[in-house]
Amino acid sequence: MQIPIENIYFLLAYAWDKLKEAEFVNVSADNKTNVLQLLTYTFLNGSKRLCKKGLIRDYISQNDLYNGIKGKFDLTNTLKSNALGKGAAICHFDELSGNILPNQLIKSTLVQIQKIKIIPSLNKEISQVLIHFSEVDYIPVSSHLFSKARSGYNDPFYAFLLNICELLHENLQIESKSGKYLFRDFTKDERQMAKLFEAFVRNFYKIELRDFIVKREDLHWQLKSSLENVKFLPKMQTDITLINGNRKVIIDTKFYKETLQKNFNTQKIHSENLFQLFTYLKNQNNPTCEGILLYPTVEHSLSLSYYYNSHQIRIETINLNQPWQKIHEDLLSMILK
Structure with a gap:
């Protein structure tokens, strides 16, 4: 399945719920030959915009030798260090600084891109951006740091850049023999694309269908038993539920290399x-709830319809290898037709 680079960009922007932030970066996908180039250009251009806007800063705790007294005076350690004779003291104080985790992750990713020469022609531009991160430490990047970096700061543009950092980190691998970095193209990873496709469709409808409530929904098993037995039932959660008045649509997204399975x-x-x-349809209270299985088009488009009592069940495909505007139209018409 081939998905144009431009459409990958839109899929990511919607999946991350960062469509406005992606538009600010304004990266043309026409001259990008692969996903890695797209992510690199996007990240660098986003970092430039961040520098113009100004890095976020926060108060961080310092425990250091200070000429004079600042914050909380640490008498014991000051006496041990013989600092008083020099007019200094060990003090605990909070200082406004840009040397915080989100900035550290962005700087470290820029340094990594520069070191492995993903696009050598951009090295000079990266060096110019890194000047703005002079007070920020370089740190080893690990997966657990990204959720921590997002938790304390509610800045959508930072979140957008951190998403790119994380995607690069997850898919850049060191080849053990040569020591070179290899990029694992996540668009060829069925598991990663399944997650991306689901998040894209959910947030697409959340953004584009303002008259609908769009969410993941926990459904309750319509089974009678004791409370002791009920706790053993597995969780039942939809990928996407759309609600508009009495109309309810449950969408289950799937991403396979082959849309259909072969049997004899x-x-x-x-x-x-x-x-x-x-x-899902049998275990919820809306008697006319619709269900849609949504796949990306592989070889052939499908639009099948079946009925169970008052429930309509549809099998639909969306062609991701077509102009973005047509994808936009097809997804809307799937719900609004």
């Missing part, structure tokens, strides 16, 4: 997908 040379809908959606 006959193409069939993936049975487990249909069973899952059927279970």
Whole structure:
């Protein structure tokens, strides 16, 4: 399945719920030959915009030798260091600084891009950006740091850049023999693309269908038993639920290299997908709730419709290898037709 670079950019922007931030960066995908180039240009241009805007700063605790007295005076350690004779003291104080985790992750990613020469022609531009991070420490990047970096700061543009940092970190691997970095193209990873596709569709409808409530929904099993037994039932959560008045649509997204499965040379809908959606419809209280299984188009487009009592069940595909405006139109018409 080929997805144009421009469409990958839109998928990421919607999935991260950062469409406005992506538009601010204004990266043309026309001259980018692969996903890594796209991410690199986007990250660098976003970092430039960040520098013009100014790095966020926060108060960080300092425990240091200070000429004079500042904050809380540490008498014991000051006496041990013989600092008083020099007119100094060990003090505990808070200082406004840009040397905070979000900035450290952005700087460290810029340094990494420069070191491994993903796009050598950009090295000079990266050096110019790094000047603005002179007070920020370089740190080893690890996966657990990203959620920590986002938790204390509510800045959408920072979140957008940190998402790119994380995606680069997850997919850049060191080749053990040569020591060179290799980029694992996440668009060829079915598991990663399944997560991206689901988040993209959910946030697309959340942004574009303002008259609908769009969310993930926990459904309750319509089974009778004791409370002791109920706790053993598995959690049942939809990928996407759309609600507008009495109308309710449950969408289950799937991302496969093959949309249909073969059974004795006959193409069939993936049975487990249909069973899952059927279970969702049977275990909720809206008697006319619609269900949609949504796949990306691989070889052929599908639009199938079935009924169970008053529930309509549809099998739909969306062609991601077409101009973005047509993807936009097709996703809207799927719900509004």
